[in-house]
Amino acid sequence: MAEAIQGPGMLWVTSRIATSSKDILDENTFLRWYDDDHIAEIVRCSGTKDAFRYVHVNKESALGSEAVPKPFLAFYPMPDLRFTQGDEFKQIRVRSDILPGSGIIYDLADIDVGYLGLIEKSECHKKKEPAQYMLTFAIEPASKTSDDKVNKFCNEVQFYLSDLEYLIAKCAQQMAIISKAPGYLRSLRFRLLYARTNAQSRALKGLPTTNEPNPEPPTWLAVHEFSSEPSTEIKRSMEQDQNDVLKRAKQKEIDIYRLAKVHGNGKFFE
Structure with missing residues (x-):
């Protein structure tokens, strides 16, 4: 069940061209729809004025692969996620003349959407433009792992970053390593509030759909900018990393x- 969808956060959207559409939708057309039509419409809305499109560095195909199921990423920072619950957001078009066939994107691509609430961000004095790369770490802790324990792990790691001697002694700490890597800018942390795949997205837009259960992606996401x-x-x-929280996690995903x-x-929560 979704938590309250409100406060600062973002929509985090990963996608691929559906296998069933490979003969009618090419990658250039898919990306032209994204840039010239879909994202262009979204940033004209009142709820968000910023958007970014990234691609996985290990992308093998626009159809995805076993290693990288959904290689395309778009995300939309919002000062208040309550915007996604209103009529203006629900009226964003999913049909386009750019697209072949029915012109409905959910007929042509597989799209996963996460509603992510901002938990915290580190300070950054080096960032002058959008990050050229992002390393993301998503985790769903074991069912008996409390939020306090996850926060304790994250807070301890952040503490280690401020102490160079301890950083060297504890070099296995993932955040310590990341923060000292060439090109590192800053980190942000989010918590999943709600998620949907094509089935739920079709229902949101009043399109025929299937009775597919809601997805269960990882519940925490760290974004490290480079x-x-x-x-x-x-x-x-x-x-x-052999930390107990990580070893027992139900899901763990690391991507660049x-x-x-x-x-x-x-602007990404600057």
Whole structure:
């Protein structure tokens, strides 16, 4: 069940061209719809003036792959997620003349949407433009892991960042490693409030749909911004972290994305 969808946060949207559409929808057309039609309409709305489109650095195909199921990422920072509950948001079009066939994006692509509430962000004095790369770490802790324990883990890591001697002694701490990596800018942390796939999105738009259960993606997301591509060693250190919270997690996803397009004012909780 969704938590209260309100307060600062963002829509986090990952997607791929559906296998059933591969013969009629090419990648260039899909991205032209995203940039020239869909995102352009969204940033004209009153609830958000910023949007970003990234692509996974290990993208193999616009159809996705086993390693990277949904290679395209778009996200929309909002001062108040309550905007997504109003009529203006619900009237955003999902049909376009740019698209082939029915012109309905949910007939042509597989799209996952997460409503993410902002928990905290680190300070950054080096960032002067949108991050060229993002390393993301998503986790769903074990069912008996309390929010307090997750917060304690995150807060302890943040404390280690301020102490260089302790950082060296505890180099296995993932955040300590990340913060010292070349090109590191800052980190933001979010909590999942609600998620939907095509089935729920079709219902939101009044389209015929199926009785598909709501998705259950990871419940916490950390976004680490970089001015240059993070090394494979950083990602490997995160994957091998032996912290108890991470070892017992139900889900753990680590990804790196490259900036493709900035829309609107280009502000990400600056």
